[in-house]
Amino acid sequence: MLKIENLHVRVAGKEILKGLSLTMNPGEVHAIMGPNGAGKSTLGNVLAGREGYEVSAGTVKYAGADLLELAPEARAAAGVFLAFQYPVEIPGVNNTYFLRAALNAQRKVRGEPELDSMQFLKRVREKLAVLHLKDELLHRAVNEGFSGGEKKRNEIFQMALLEPKLAILDETDSGLDIDALKMVADGVNAMRDPARAFVVITHYQRLLDYIVPDFVHVLADGRIVESGDAGLAHKLEEHGYAWIAERKLGHGVSAGAA
Amino acid sequence: MAAAALLEEFGPADARERDESWRYSRTALRALAQQEFVTADVHASVDAALRERFAWTQTDGRRAVFVNGVFSAAHSDLNAIAASVQLRHDAAGDDTEHRAHLAINGDCAEPLHLVYLGLPGAAPCRWSAVLDIAVTHGHARLIEHHLGAAGSDVLGALRSRMTIGAGATLHLTAICDLADSTSLYHRGDATLAEGASLLTTHVLLGGRLQRHDVGVALAGAHSRFDSRGVFALRGRQHADTHMDIRHVARDTACDVLWRGIADDRSRGIFHGAITVAKGADGADAQLSNRNLLLSALAEIDTQPALEIHADEVKAAHGATVGQLDERALFYLRSRGIDVAEARRMLVGAFAAVALDRVEQPWLRAHLGALLAPRVGTENA
Numbered sequence: 001m002l003k004i005e006n007l008h009v010r011v012a013g014k015e016i017l018k019g020l021s022l023t024m025n026p027g028e029v030h031a032i033m034g035p036n037g038a039g040k041s042t043l044g045n046v047l048a049g050r051e052g053y054e055v056s057a058g059t060v061k062y063a064g065a066d067l068l069e070l071a072p073e074a075r076a077a078a079g080v081f082l083a084f085q086y087p088v089e090i091p092g093v094n095n096t097y098f099l100r101a102a103l104n105a106q107r108k109v110r111g112e113p114e115l116d117s118m119q120f121l122k123r124v125r126e127k128l129a130v131l132h133l134k135d136e137l138l139h140r141a142v143n144e145g146f147s148g149g150e151k152k153r154n155e156i157f158q159m160a161l162l163e164p165k166l167a168i169l170d171e172t173d174s175g176l177d178i179d180a181l182k183m184v185a186d187g188v189n190a191m192r193d194p195a196r197a198f199v200v201i202t203h204y205q206r207l208l209d210y211i212v213p214d215f216v217h218v219l220a221d222g223r224i225v226e227s228g229d230a231g232l233a234h235k236l237e238e239h240g241y242a243w244i245a246e247r248k249l250g251h252g253v254s255a256g257a258a
Numbered sequence: 259m260a261a262a263a264l265l266e267e268f269g270p271a272d273a274r275e276r277d278e279s280w281r282y283s284r285t286a287l288r289a290l291a292q293q294e295f296v297t298a299d300v301h302a303s304v305d306a307a308l309r310e311r312f313a314w315t316q317t318d319g320r321r322a323v324f325v326n327g328v329f330s331a332a333h334s335d336l337n338a339i340a341a342s343v344q345l346r347h348d349a350a351g352d353d354t355e356h357r358a359h360l361a362i363n364g365d366c367a368e369p370l371h372l373v374y375l376g377l378p379g380a381a382p383c384r385w386s387a388v389l390d391i392a393v394t395h396g397h398a399r400l401i402e403h404h405l406g407a408a409g410s411d412v413l414g415a416l417r418s419r420m421t422i423g424a425g426a427t428l429h430l431t432a433i434c435d436l437a438d439s440t441s442l443y444h445r446g447d448a449t450l451a452e453g454a455s456l457l458t459t460h461v462l463l464g465g466r467l468q469r470h471d472v473g474v475a476l477a478g479a480h481s482r483f484d485s486r487g488v489f490a491l492r493g494r495q496h497a498d499t500h501m502d503i504r505h506v507a508r509d510t511a512c513d514v515l516w517r518g519i520a521d522d523r524s525r526g527i528f529h530g531a532i533t534v535a536k537g538a539d540g541a542d543a544q545l546s547n548r549n550l551l552l553s554a555l556a557e558i559d560t561q562p563a564l565e566i567h568a569d570e571v572k573a574a575h576g577a578t579v580g581q582l583d584e585r586a587l588f589y590l591r592s593r594g595i596d597v598a599e600a601r602r603m604l605v606g607a608f609a610a611v612a613l614d615r616v617e618q619p620w621l622r623a624h625l626g627a628l629l630a631p632r633v634g635t636e637n638a
Contacts, residue, residue, distance in 0.1 A: 048588075048592050049588075049591075049592070050588050050592075051584065051588065071591070071596075071597070072588060072591040072592050073591045073592075073594050073595060073596045073597065073600075075592075076591070076592055076593055076594035077594050081592075082592055084589065084592075087589070088583075088585045088586050088588075088589040090586050090589065090590070090604070090607065091607065091611070092606075092607025092608060092610055092611055093590075093603050093604070093607045098590070098593075098595075098603070099593075101595055101599070101603070102590075102593035102594045102595050103594070105594045105595050105596060105599070106593075106594035109594070141607075142589075158593065162593065162594070
């Protein structure tokens with residue numbers, strides 16, 4: 001479904017990703033962990049198509065297509081979704097209007113019939129219940145005046161509504177209390193499906209107690225330096241990222257000697 | 259004609275002050291002044307396409323139409339005008355300044371629609387008119403609707419004096435929907451008595467040069483002025499608004515919120531001056547002006563000016579000129595909304611904030627429809 005090979009990305013002239021490779025299949029949940037500044041959010045933004053991220057080498061294939069060639073809206077229509085680390089407040093744009101415009105724009109590109117307001121609202125109500133979000137949020141402007149937790153839950157609510165094939169969660173757990181964290185995890189788990197893949201970017205292992213990943217990757221200095229199963233997250237929690245750095249140093253020395 | 263002579267005709271003011279206030283529009287004014295204008299034909303015909311732009315079903319029976327400054331009985335429809343509303347007008351002369359008097363002495367639930375048409379002739383032409391509005395009591399509602407038809411140049415000048423009596427309210431929506439060949443000078447001076455309120459919403463679109471001088475004297479205690487406005491310009495359109503609000507009496511309030519959008523090579527100017535006179539304690543003055551540049555060649559100049567001579571005053575003002583928020587644009591696009599639609603949503607939302615004082619949903623819909631094509635930003 002997603003194949004990233006030797007991806008190099010520069011942001012404002014500085015190389016952030018330095019040869020990242022990752023392969024994902026439908027139905028899988030991959031956690032990306034790593035220290036601050038490792039390039040975790042850069043990965044999410046590059047996959048979603050944000051401007052200002054210069055790909056200097058490497059390829060990203062998604063469902064057989066060159067993902068990097070697509071505009072952000074085309075990626076969305078093709079099933080890519082990024083849950084933002086910092087959801088943007090958009091005053092004056094009504095949340096319901098925005099969501100319906102987004103869903104119908106995607107459906108139109110895919111050649112599916114657009115939903116009328118009754119069909120749309122029915123779908124909205126179903127998804128709201130799962131995220132324990134209040135109806136009232138729908139009448140407000142996009143993310144405006146939402147608490148930190150509401151913003152993150154709203155991201156997951158949008159994901160539930162848009163039903164992407166590849167969902168990237170960029171530190172969706174940051175700033176959440178334990179109850180909100182559980183709601184977010186419930187929302188994600190309810191969507192786990194053999195046809196859908198998730199990239200869960202997180203700093204802490206805590207979220208992975210609730211969203212149990214199939215694979216855990218450690219991203220450090222722009223590359224994936226270690227991959228394993230869910231157990232790797234626990235090891236990291238125990239030993240810290242320094243442990244990986246030391247092991248890689250040892251590995252580097254031996255590689256250099258070879 | 260010299261630009262100064264043209265300005266002189268627009269109304270008396272201190273010459274140096276006036277010169278300074280025209281600083282951003284001087285070039286546009288000089289270009290106008292160099293042109294020859296003949297007196298506009300007050301019997302010019304109104305075609306069906308133009309008529310459609312103002313013949314709103316919601317204002318049928320309450321519409322007064324002025325052709326190049328002169329009241330036109332043929333185009334007006336005043337069958338359902340409220341008993342509390344009286345409109346008088348001087349008979350059309352050839353070259354005099356045309357005067358209309360509007361007296362309102364009671365509530366009017368639905369607005370009276372005053373339509374000023376700037377109609378071109380064979381040669382560039384100009385008109386000049388005066389409108390006096392007196393609201394003695396009750397809640398008056400007015401739409402002042404300036405429309406320009408494309409063709410040779412038309413330069414209109416309207417001076418409007420408003421007096422709002424004790425406890426009375428005037429709700430005024432001013433729409434200036436001008437052609438690129440239309441210029442309009444508009445001076446509106448309002449005096450508010452004790453407890454009076456003036457609520458205005460300006461929607462300024464198009465125009466070779468449109469200049470609005472708005473003077474408001476909060477002369478009575480507890481009087482209040484709420485001003486909302488938005489301009490949306492493109493091509494080489496030019497709109498310049500100067501607001502001069504004077505808190506004279508105690509416990510007066512003003513709340514000014516304007517939005518500006520400029521695309522292509524257009525130019526927008528907003529100058530908001532608020533003066534709190536000595537002794538006008540308890541004044542509350544709020545001014546906010548935010549602007550959006552949609553092209554590297556567009557220009558917006560904004561200047562809030564606050565002058566306070568009283569002691570207990572609450573005042574806040576802010577002005578910004580910026581570009582579309584790239585983060586917001588990416589957020590919308592990442593959800594599947596294409597770039598053109600995402601821009602329309604953001605610019606539309608930016609402008610819509612200035613329509614919050616418009617009471618009638620149908621009027622809001624008309625204004626939204628006028629604004630929608632102006633926020634399309636197809637060049638971006």
